[in-house]
Amino acid sequence: MHDLGIIGGVVVDGTASARFEANVYVRDGRIAKITPDREDARAEIDATGLIVSPGFLDVHTHYDAQAFWDPTLSPSSFHGVTTVFGGFCGFSIAPLTPETAPY
Known part of the structure; x- marks a missing residue:
């Protein structure tokens, strides 16, 4: 299980790649997974309509x-x-x- 899920945001990763909708999961203070799939997390942040970036x-x-x-x-x-x-x-x-x- 992840510690934190940032759910439904638009990921802009700074690599000049196209932005995309995804869920970002954090475990032990580090990004563990970026995926369109929903996974279990102890806490969640609703990022719908927001940019998620480094x-x-x-x-x-x-x-x-x-x-x-x-x-x-x-x-x-x-x-x-x-x-x-x-x-x-x-x-x-x-x-x-x-x-x-x-x-």
Whole structure:
């Protein structure tokens, strides 16, 4: 049984392939299966009429200072961004501590 099923969404996978309707199943924190078939899952999200895609990368940000007061960098995460790059303007004041270094 899957941990999570994202049901009935339109998958856009970022490979330039055509979008398609499918169910996305997650097990142990990883995508386990993408299929048009319905399978059992402990929890489900109804994605009917919604896009299901991998997280986006933002390669030009100015979050260096914001990381001090907003560790989730919430404006980006609210829009599907899962990875940001900092310091591309020649410097970075973003905090790096032993606790945050793995991220």
